[in-house]
Amino acid sequence: MAVLYPADRGSWWAPSSASCFYCGQEVEGIAVLWVGSGEDLVLHPQCAEDLAVDLIGDAREAQLASGAHPWPTRAAPALRESLLASEGIDA
Numbered sequence: 556m557a558v559l560y561p562a563d564r565g566s567w568w569a570p571s572s573a574s575c576f577y578c579g580q581e582v583e584g585i586a587v588l589w590v591g592s593g594e595d596l597v598l599h600p601q602c603a604e605d606l607a608v609d610l611i612g613d614a615r616e617a618q619l620a621s622g623a624h625p626w627p628t629r630a631a632p633a634l635r636e637s638l639l640a641s642e643g644i645d646a
């Protein structure tokens with residue numbers, strides 16, 4: 556991941572598309588650039604942050620679903636508290 560500055564636009568390595576991968580709106584000014592194995596991604600800085608948080612959440616959920624240590628033992632107490640709170644029961 557890198558920062559794409561306005562002065563970089565038009566460089567041979569800069570993506571020609573200026574649409575944000577996350578929100579679809581045009582990105583003007585400073586952008587975040589992700590160069591992967593496929594299409595390069597351009598994002599508004601805030602969209603990059605929002606995407607990162609969403610990805611971390613999805614990764615945690617996938618790790619929890621896998622049953623790999625330590626997620627089940629960490630999630631069980633959290634689930635217990637959530638269920639008690641939803642039923643209005645003080646722990």
Ligand SMILES: [Zn+2]
Nearest residue numbers: 575578599602
């Ligand atoms: Zn955006």
